[in-house]
Amino acid sequence: MDTQNPLTIPVNKDVVAGAIFLAFAIGFGLVSTAYPMGSAAQMGPGYYPLLLSGVLGLLGLFIAFAGWRKPAAQMVVVRPVALLCVLAAPLLFALTLRPLGFVAAVILTSLLATVAAPRMSWIARILTALGLALGCTAIFIWALGIPLPLLGSMLRF
C-alpha cells in the first residue's frame, strides 16, 4: 500500500453534510416523540427537541439541495487504518485499565495509536510506548496521585 501520498476521495461536501444533518434530525426527532409533548404554555420534555429537530431537518434538506448541482471535490482524508487506530485507542485504554492495570493499558494504547503512523519502525513504537508508560505513571500516579491500579486484577496473584 502506498503510504507516501495522502488518500483522496471525491465528495460532494454539501450533499453529505446535509444528509448527516438530516439523519441526526430524524434520529433526535423520532426519539423526542416518545416524550410527553405538553403545550406551548406548558412545554413537555419532547416539545423543544422536536422543534429543534424540525429546524435541523429543514436546514439539512436545504443544504443538500443547494449543493446538489455542484461537482464533487477531491477531498484529502485520513487513511482508514489511522482512523481506526486513533479512535480505538481511547476505547482500548478504557477496556484494559481494570483487568490489566494502568501500566499495561498505557503500553497497549500507545502501541495501537502509533500504528496510525505508517513509517514508524516497530522499535520506535515500542520505545514510545515504554517512555509513555514511565512518563504517565510519573505524572498521573506518582505526582497527581490519581487512584488507578498500576497492575490490573488479572495480573495480580
Next chain:
Amino acid sequence: MELLDNVLLGLETAMTLQNLFYCLVGCLLGTLIGVLPGVGPTTTIALLLPITFGLDPSTSLIMLAGIYYGAQYGGSTTAILVNLPGEASSAVTAIDGYKMAQKGKAGSALAIAAIGSFIAGTIATVVVVVFSPPLSELALRFGPPEYFSLIVLGLILSVTLANGSVLKALAMIILGLLFGLVGADIYTGIPRFTFGEPSLMDGINFVAFATGLYGISEILSNLEQDPSRKSKVSKPKGLLPTWPEMKRSIGPILRGTGLGSVMGVLPGGGATLSSFAAYTLEKKLSKHPEEFGEGAIEGVAGPESANNAGAQTSFIPMLTLGIPGNGVMAIMIGALMIQGIQPGPSVMTTNPALFWGLIASMWIGNVMLLLLNLPLVGIWVKLLSTPYNFMFPAIILFSAIGIFSTNMNGLDLGLVAMFGLLGYVLIKLDCEPAPFLMGFILGPLLEENLRRAMMFSRGNPATFFASPLSAGLLAVAAIALILMILPAVRNQRQKVFTE
C-alpha cells in the same frame, strides 16, 4: 472607591501562594501544549481541563486562564518559528512573523509579540474591570424573555466565527443544542436521549465532548499526511528587539489593543477577528505597505496585541452574562458548571473573590508570560522539533487518562471516540466546530428560558417582543443573520478569512 476595593480583593485572591503557583503552572503547561504545531488554544484548554478539576473553583479558573494565555502565546511562537499557526487567531502572525524568522529576526518577532501582548493585556484588564460591573447589573434585571433573546443573539453571532456557509454553521448550532439536551429534563426529570445509560443523566461529559471534537479530530487531520516529516524550525538569535523596531511597534500595539478590546466583547468576535482587523488596519496605515508579507514588524505587533486584548475582553460577556463569545469561553463556562457555579450575572455578587481574583490573575498571567516564556524560548524551540509521531500518542493518552480519572467511567472514552469521528467528518465537510460547541453549552439554558418565558406568557410567543430590550436583541440577531446571507457581505467575509 468601590472599583479599587474590587481590584484589591482580586489581587488578594490571585496573589495567594497557591493561586500564583497554579497560574504559573497553567501558563507553562498552556505554552507547552500550545506550542505543538497544529494545536490551538481551544484544543489546549480542552486537553488540560481535567487536571484543574481537583482544585477549588477560583484556583481552577485562574489556572485555566493561565493555560489560555500560555496557549495563545505558544500558538504565536509556532506561527513565527515554523509557520504552523494552531488557530485562526495566530494565522495572521505567521504571515510576517515567519518572514522575520527566515531573515534571522525571530528573536525580535517573539519579543515584540510578548511585549505587545503584555501591554494589550494590561490595558484590556482595566477595560474588563471598568465595564463588567455595570453590564452584570443590567443583566440582573433580565427576565426569561430577555435571556432567551440574548442567547439567540449570541448563537447567531457565533456564526461569524465560522469560515464558510452560514447555513452549515446554523445547522451546527442546532445540532449542538440537541446534543446539549441529553440528560434529565429540568422540569420533569424524565431522562432524554440517554438510552437507559445512568451516567448520561447529567448530560454528555463536557470534557469528553470537547476533547473529541477538538483534540481527536485534529490528530486525525494531522495524520492525513505522513507525520514523520520534520518541520523546519528557525532558531532565534538574540531576544531583544532593537530600539527602532520598538519605536515602529508602539503605534500598532496601541491601535491593536483598542481594536481587540472592542471586538473581544462582541459575541463571535474574540481573538480571531480582531487580529485580522488589526493586520488590515496596520497595512492601510503603514507608509511602507509593500513590506507587509515580507517581514514587517508592525504585522506582528498589531495582530498579536489585538488578539491578546480580544482574548481578555471576551471574558466580559462570559463573566457578566454567562454567554460565551467563542469556543474558549464556552469551555470556561463548562469548567465553571463542573465546579458547581452557574455562570451568569450573579457570579459577581455571590462569588466576588472568584470574579475579581480571575480578573487580577489575567494581568498576573500576562506578567508571567513576559518574564518566563521569553527566556524559555529555547525549550519551546526544542519541543517544536519533536516529530509528531511521538506527540500524538502522548496527546491521546493524556486526554484518555485525564477524562477517565474525572468520572472513572469508560463510557466517557467512548464519547471521546464518537465525537472525535463526528468532529473530523464535519470539519472535512466545511462545518466548523465552534458553533457546535456553543450550541452544546447554551442548549439547556436556551430551553430553560424559552419554557419559562412561554409559561409566564401562557404560551404566547409575543412575549419575546413585548419588552423593548428583548425585541431589540432579536432585531439585532435578525439583522446580523440577514447581513451574513447577503452576497456582498458574504464575499467580504470570505476575503477576511482567506487573506
